[in-house]
Amino acid sequence: MPAHDPQMLKGVLGLLLLSMLSTGDQYGYGIVTQLRVAGFDDLAEGTVYPALTRLEAAGFLESYLLRSDSGPARKYYRLTDTGHAELAHRQTAWNGLVRSVETATAAVSAALTTGETA
Amino acid sequence: MTVLDRLRIENAVLRYDFWLEMRGVRGSRRRELRRELRANLGAASADVGTTRALFGIGSPKGLAYAATDTNPSRPRWSQAAIWASVAFGLVAFACLFTAIAFTAGVEASGVTGRAVRGFVFPWFGVDFSARVEADGGGFSTGAGGVGTWFLGVPLLVFLLVAQPWRLLRRQQPAAAATSTARARDRA
Numbered sequence: 525m526p527a528h529d530p531q532m533l534k535g536v537l538g539l540l541l542l543s544m545l546s547t548g549d550q551y552g553y554g555i556v557t558q559l560r561v562a563g564f565d566d567l568a569e570g571t572v573y574p575a576l577t578r579l580e581a582a583g584f585l586e587s588y589l590l591r592s593d594s595g596p597a598r599k600y601y602r603l604t605d606t607g608h609a610e611l612a613h614r615q616t617a618w619n620g621l622v623r624s625v626e627t628a629t630a631a632v633s634a635a636l637t638t639g640e641t642a
Numbered sequence: 643m644t645v646l647d648r649l650r651i652e653n654a655v656l657r658y659d660f661w662l663e664m665r666g667v668r669g670s671r672r673r674e675l676r677r678e679l680r681a682n683l684g685a686a687s688a689d690v691g692t693t694r695a696l697f698g699i700g701s702p703k704g705l706a707y708a709a710t711d712t713n714p715s716r717p718r719w720s721q722a723a724i725w726a727s728v729a730f731g732l733v734a735f736a737c738l739f740t741a742i743a744f745t746a747g748v749e750a751s752g753v754t755g756r757a758v759r760g761f762v763f764p765w766f767g768v769d770f771s772a773r774v775e776a777d778g779g780g781f782s783t784g785a786g787g788v789g790t791w792f793l794g795v796p797l798l799v800f801l802l803v804a805q806p807w808r809l810l811r812r813q814q815p816a817a818a819a820t821s822t823a824r825a826r827d828r829a
Contacts, residue, residue: 552678553685556698569686570700573679574708581711589677595684596677 527566537575539618540564542584542603542611551590551598552576576601584610643684647692651683654702661706663720666713675709715811722804729799733791740765745772745783765791 544555552573559567579585584607589597603611655676662672679699686695699705740762748758754776762770769786 551685552682553689556686557689568700569682569695569698570705570708573682573699574705577675577709592681592685594688596681598681598685599674599678 528564533564533567534571536618537571538579539611539614541572541575541579542607542614545585545601545603546608546611549600549602551600554598555601579607583607643687643692647687650692650696651680651687654683654696654699655680657702658706661703662710664718665706665710666716666718667706667710668713668716679705715808717804717806717808719804722800725803726796726800730792730796733795737765737768737785737788737791741770741772741783741785744770745774745781748772749774749781767791 540559541555544550544558550558553569555576556567556569556572559572576585580587580601584604585601586604587599587601590600592598658679659672659676662675667675683692683695683699686698689695690698744760744762749772751758754774757771757773759769759771762768765785765788767790768788770784771786772781772783774781
């Protein structure tokens, strides 16, 4: 899979994390592995952990400690009500952006195709 | 996980903690963030190995800076302690250098067998003294009243860097509201 544009990824990281957590509680490295399975191989832990901390500070996430068999207790995150609302808001914004980009690029593609045939 | 791996993880966690402290993060919050990073590194290390786990988080300084805002209501005690220590070292070095220079001056003037006292700019309140024995019999030097400089300069530096008056900003609703709004914007 081709590498993602870091700037684009930065813009949607919050949406990705909120989406991942909307499917169930998860801890930092668990989210990283989920994102990698989803195709974000180039997403570093050093990007995800601070983003989770910021989302928690903003009130979109809450956390609790859960004992782990293989090491120290892990900090699990879950969405708050505000987080659910924020996820819906970001999802709507993302869908709108995708539609607009598709419209714009479709027009450009059509123009290019017309130019090539002429 | 080997002992070496644990040490490498602990080293990264401690460096992370140091930079969190430099960012003015409170002790309890630092403990929480430390514990989280340690658990995440442990899980990543078991999954992909310690080297790759540590590579994944990048620089602990960058991680600490990305995860936190500076806390404007917490005095910068640690930074102040570091700079006060530097100031103490500089004052000690400068005092020693001045005393040696003063002694060299007395020796060059040819006065021997008695103590010579004097003021050296800018050491206000400090009484430098030197005694040079005749025929290379040795010398002694001293600086009286230098304690004010040794304590005063580092203390002044400590206060200026720490800014204890930041405590006055604590518990102000307007500041708290601004901080929350900023956190929401950053997220």
